[in-house]
Amino acid sequence: MAPLPEFNLAEATAILTRTPATMDTFLRGLPDTWVRRNEGNNTWSAFDIIGHLIFGERTDWMPRARTILEHGEARPFDPFDRFAQFKESQGKSLDQLLDEFARLRKENLAALDALKLQPEDLSRRGTHPALGVVTLSELLATWAAHDLTHLHQLSRVMAHQYRDSVGPWSAYLGVLHCAGHGA
Amino acid sequence: MAPLPEFNLAEATAILTRTPATMDTFLRGLPDTWVRRNEGNNTWSAFDIIGHLIFGERTDWMPRARTILEHGEARPFDPFDRFAQFKESQGKSLDQLLDEFARLRKENLAALDALKLQPEDLSRRGTHPALGVVTLSELLATWAAHDLTHLHQLSRVMAHQYRDSVGPWSAYLGVLHCAGHGA
Numbered sequence: 167m168a169p170l171p172e173f174n175l176a177e178a179t180a181i182l183t184r185t186p187a188t189m190d191t192f193l194r195g196l197p198d199t200w201v202r203r204n205e206g207n208n209t210w211s212a213f214d215i216i217g218h219l220i221f222g223e224r225t226d227w228m229p230r231a232r233t234i235l236e237h238g239e240a241r242p243f244d245p246f247d248r249f250a251q252f253k254e255s256q257g258k259s260l261d262q263l264l265d266e267f268a269r270l271r272k273e274n275l276a277a278l279d280a281l282k283l284q285p286e287d288l289s290r291r292g293t294h295p296a297l298g299v300v301t302l303s304e305l306l307a308t309w310a311a312h313d314l315t316h317l318h319q320l321s322r323v324m325a326h327q328y329r330d331s332v333g334p335w336s337a338y339l340g341v342l343h344c345a346g347h348g349a
Numbered sequence: 350m351a352p353l354p355e356f357n358l359a360e361a362t363a364i365l366t367r368t369p370a371t372m373d374t375f376l377r378g379l380p381d382t383w384v385r386r387n388e389g390n391n392t393w394s395a396f397d398i399i400g401h402l403i404f405g406e407r408t409d410w411m412p413r414a415r416t417i418l419e420h421g422e423a424r425p426f427d428p429f430d431r432f433a434q435f436k437e438s439q440g441k442s443l444d445q446l447l448d449e450f451a452r453l454r455k456e457n458l459a460a461l462d463a464l465k466l467q468p469e470d471l472s473r474r475g476t477h478p479a480l481g482v483v484t485l486s487e488l489l490a491t492w493a494a495h496d497l498t499h500l501h502q503l504s505r506v507m508a509h510q511y512r513d514s515v516g517p518w519s520a521y522l523g524v525l526h527c528a529g530h531g532a
Contacts, residue, residue: 168389171382173514180379181507188375192367199354200364206351297517304516311515314508315524321501324364328494331356333487334480341498344527 173303175283181310182275186268188317189216194264201260205326212323215316216263217251223270225250227309228277234292234302235281242293278306356486358466364493365458369451371500372399377447384443388509395506398499399446400434406453408433410492411460417475417485418464425476461489 171177193201193212201212210218230243255263281287288303325341336342354360376384376395384395393401413426438446464470471486508524519525 168386170513171386171510173511174380174382177380177382178511181383184375184379188371191374192371196363196367197357197360199357199360203351203354294517297520300516300518303514304518307511307514307516308518308522311508311511311518311522311524314504315522318501318504318508318524318527321497321504325494325497325501327354328356328490330353331486331490332494333483333490334477335483335487335491335494337480339491339494339498341494341501344501 173288173307175288175306178306178310179275179278181313182271185219185313185317186264186271189219189320190264190268192320194261199327200324203323203327205323210319210323212320213255213260213263214251215320215323216260216267217255217258218248219313219316220263220267220270221247221250221254222309222312223267223274227305228274230292230305231278231281231302234290234305235287237292239291239293239299242295245295356471356490358471358489361489361493362458362461364496365454368402368496368500369447369454372402372503373447373451375503377444382510383507386506386510388506393502393506395503396438396443396446397434398503398506399443399450400438400441401431402496402499403446403450403453404430404433404437405492405495406450406457410488411457413475413488414461414464414485417473417488418470420475422474422476422482425478428478 193216196212204211204214225244226246233241233243258266283302288301288306290302291299292302292305294300322341322344325339329336329342332339332342376399379395387394387397408427409429416424416426441449466485471484471489473485474482475485475488477483505524505527508522512519512525515522515525
């Protein structure tokens, strides 16, 4: 098996740049069956997932990058609230959330670009409140992989709605056999 | 837990209509790290997945719908070749595949619309070569869920590339704990 690629900032931002438009293209105008239903008690709908991505843009990725650059390991990151979107998204439409996610991501990528990170910056270290020492490159790689984990979740939540409708084909549809892995 | 929704043709086509543009928005122009790498021996890259979706448009969904409408249970579907894309996609670029997928899907949805299916048509039965008796609505639901299973696979294949780069955050990223479930 080929070794995994090393982190590359341009490759990470290629994902980060595309995610809001991808979510928009897929979700805008879809019936509520696809965007408002979840997988059962205490699980997330597509609507909840976009709210979570918004909250990450506000409080997680760039604030933590700045904490690393300004304080190094001395100051642990503020903990992230994984459930904030249930309050923050109340009364908003999916279209509003998609617009907000796109705007915040664009602002954050402009702010990232303005940092003009050098290769040696990527190994700078910070302190995660639960995981311990992490590097700036790990944070930025996780930002991109976090988009992917929620695209993975989104496709599973949506497919779940057709679990019965597909009849015996459920045996062949891998997504219907995904246990969720906590996201 | 709320009961799962019943199959609804307009809801299924809402997914089917959006998938090619979603794949295009996400994948076009991405570095090869994301589109040409797979999860190891005998697994699929994003490029392979789009090739597979193209082959489904050519030989699976609408041909099988027509078999049900014209022959009912009497004539089993032709088996589907899950590996055809490795030959069919050779020498093509990802951009070409994305264009081809969009064109074929558009043609197939126009052909589906031209059938002017009535509610009673959805319960018409056909014979799957391995699964036995299936209905037209199950076939159409599976067409949509099949898009979702490959979006699920795509996000996992891409996230896999950053399995090492995310460092200790791998514990929190559900997509990195997905075993694949055969697709």
